Amino acid sequence: MGFEKFGRKSFAAITKTARFVDLLAEGKIEGTVCKDCGVKFFPPRADCAKCFSKNMDWFVMPEKGKLETFTTAYYAPLGFEADPPYTMGVVDFGNGLKLFARVAKEIKLEEVKVGMDVAIRPVKYDNGQLSFEVTKA
Amino acid sequence: MGFEKFGRKSFAAITKTARFVDLLAEGKIEGTVCKDCGVKFFPPRADCAKCFSKNMDWFVMPEKGKLETFTTAYYAPLGFEADPPYTMGVVDFGNGLKLFARVAKEIKLEEVKVGMDVAIRPVKYDNGQLSFEVTKA
Amino acid sequence: MKEVAVIGVGQTSFVRGYEGSIRELAFDAFREAMQDAGITQKDVDASVFCSAPEYDKQRSPAGVLAEYLGLIPQPTLYVETVCSSSSSGLKVAYGLIKSGLHDVIVVLGFQKMSEISSAESQERMGRGSDIQWEAPFGTMMPAYYALYAQAYMAKHGLTHDDLMNVRIKSSTYGVINDRAVYRKPIKPGDFKQGDPEAKMAGPVAWPLRVGDCCANADGSSCIILANAEKAKTLSKKPVWVLGIGAASEAVNMAARPDFTRGLSVGYTAAGQAYKMAGITAKDVKVAEVHDCFTIAEIMAYEGLGFAPPGEGKQLIREKATYKEGKIPVNVDGGLLSKGHPIGATGGSQIRTIVLQLRGETGPMQVAGEPDIGLVHNIGGVGLYGNVTIFGRD
């Protein structure tokens, strides 16, 4: 349990990576790194697909990257109806680490550009849900 | 539409055989018979699996048969919780025609026997749902 | 290579709100395919059913549909890769036939998207991506494809007009395909930004607009496959499965290597299929590609090698993928005009190519008696990719 607090709306409650949400509550955005072979994963995983290890540590994600691509949604699935328009995109931190998230509302739509420098930060919604979002670098 | 009135609780609304429920409302339990090749079907079908015809007529099911087998349910799925215990069984009319239904509550559990002579009749539940049930011959 | 053939094809009209159950819907395509093949159920020794299960009330539909189709006691099973389910079904059937386990198999794709309520459907859409790491952001299919469109516009100079022209080509054939759900002609004015009368112009997931998206539909398709011996005995015009390719890609966008190179599964599956068939892209005379969104067709051109990476837009600018062009693509209207009843879509694409190779598509027929056709069928946002190559005797 515990993972149901992640995201604007959660669809999953039980996962071995539920600690991600506790870290988020502490203001940290972290991925997992295999203690045995050193591979880093984001989104975090409980199992290493490279060496089959279960021994995972947490590591702090880089704070700055580039916006690789994005879209602005004018319709939304059930449970998100109050939100449109909202922008979502992929942030590339280099070295194979990327992240998918919403772009903060404070950034005007016309300011969002492919390739722009961005940062990520934790966010808490007014219903108490925790997530992370893309903001200006 | 129309088929949602069939059964203690319905899971299907749209079918080309929805007329079955209208007939049930008129007190008739009918199957379909292929106008082109004469095969009879119960439960009714809109399509003949033998000759691929769509031309179907309705025919009145026999009223009397034998109880081939039965069971008494002491637990029930969601939506049927008020009903247990209830007995369900298969009636064999001969010539390959059979039917699955609940056995009328008026028959005591200890009276229900494999091979007993039975009849079928339409039934209307207090919530307006229509069905058919097995009763004494 | 001529070891497994298509000996019968069928498809319902794709519609909104089919007035029957999934078993009746499935029967409609089955009847047409069986009559096309000229066989009865006794000639069939297994069946494969394909759909996206979230839209069905009926659990485990394979057995229920097999009973309704009269395909009992032959074995049956259910195969799913969302939007490419019936291409995966064909691959499974190919394996079961070529391995010698079965001789003749019915592959039945179906979807009754109107089976569940609109609210239920919306709820399921929210669970279409990774439910742990992406659905919580409020993702949906158009938004995912829009990520690719945005990257293409930034790097390759793809324009809204290019995307519009994919839809206009689609409508050219949708108008003449009586099985399509969208049959109205579409003109550039329908995409005019700021014009309330321009129904194709509204933003859905920018840069994708209403006209860039295909519609949900109810429908079924049926493909009957046979081994060489049965195909020669039972069929006058067998169409052979020459090549099969299939691939997968990470469901998470964070694990996608490059949004400016389209869907990796398109390249991978095409490479396998070409190799198995012993042909190259240049040998393909007619193709059906997975145009769930206009951008998807552009990416398909590149994955299939019809255009170099990033240059897919040139094909639509040059009208090269029209019926008279050098490589006709989706000249039955594609998903954009036919509609996209998830489990039935791949089978519909296969049917079109089979009929093209048999010369039986009427006003949609590609000239020159095409001998090699290709089907490109994507599941999810390039989560699954399937390419199948067909040839005639």
Add this chain to the structure above:
Amino acid sequence: MKEVAVIGVGQTSFVRGYEGSIRELAFDAFREAMQDAGITQKDVDASVFCSAPEYDKQRSPAGVLAEYLGLIPQPTLYVETVCSSSSSGLKVAYGLIKSGLHDVIVVLGFQKMSEISSAESQERMGRGSDIQWEAPFGTMMPAYYALYAQAYMAKHGLTHDDLMNVRIKSSTYGVINDRAVYRKPIKPGDFKQGDPEAKMAGPVAWPLRVGDCCANADGSSCIILANAEKAKTLSKKPVWVLGIGAASEAVNMAARPDFTRGLSVGYTAAGQAYKMAGITAKDVKVAEVHDCFTIAEIMAYEGLGFAPPGEGKQLIREKATYKEGKIPVNVDGGLLSKGHPIGATGGSQIRTIVLQLRGETGPMQVAGEPDIGLVHNIGGVGLYGNVTIFGRD
């Protein structure tokens, strides 16, 4: 016949309320199977995922799980025949390998029945039979199997004690199987009618009682298949797939010909599998049969030819299906003790037989180095039936 082999097997403990997601659950069996085979993902060229989809929140799990298992970009697909899904997955993989399309395939069965709420689960149970003609009566799985039990009692003199003794045999092995969900010993007193302490005695769907029914569980299983060349290269102890049989039967009880002859799919699938393997029932040294209910095991004996029709009860009366008997059946505890995580069940049965043929089942090992083992896996109420025969070098 030795063309496709099992080169690795894995299984989680079957539990109530697995504390992880389906991807983590799948990984646990995958890890064990990969380590058993001694291979890495580079050796695998396709994957097949099997479950009953109604229990998952995640749509189209094949791609999501393939990503988590590191089986991207290899093709993947999803196969379902409810309770026999992973046996159907094995059949599909056999076809894909023997046809030459792939060399090594991972077949992963999983089910996290606790993934959805109990009320949601109950709602889905109601839709397990024909939703148009039977679910409206309030049917459920125990009731369907009870129809067969009732008919057997009336015609063949089957007794409640016979059924009880099937469960007692099961518990004998459940106690020593550390992967089983139910590991407590069961004694005749537990079935004592009218005794409130007798937890196995309560009626569920008469004549079936609590002790006649297997329990839901969360679990996963993994089977790795390879062609002959790869099997010889990669594996020291390949176990060969010698025979495959599969059949279907009408979902509607009104279309079932005879309730006193058990499930028709058992006979049909067994006949095919024996024929393909070139053996008879007498050649089988150890078997896993689908004992979702005690009556199902009795019917399996007959379908498989271990006993004549109607005489299955004799085997349990004579203890012939105990480990020391003439045909040991479910000596790992079967579904009744292990639990029944739908999509994982067939793979668990296959794993047990593979380990029996390799001589690696510890206290459950059948003496005499068994050379031929059989798996009998039913989907629904005999809606689907799968029989697979395995042999060692």
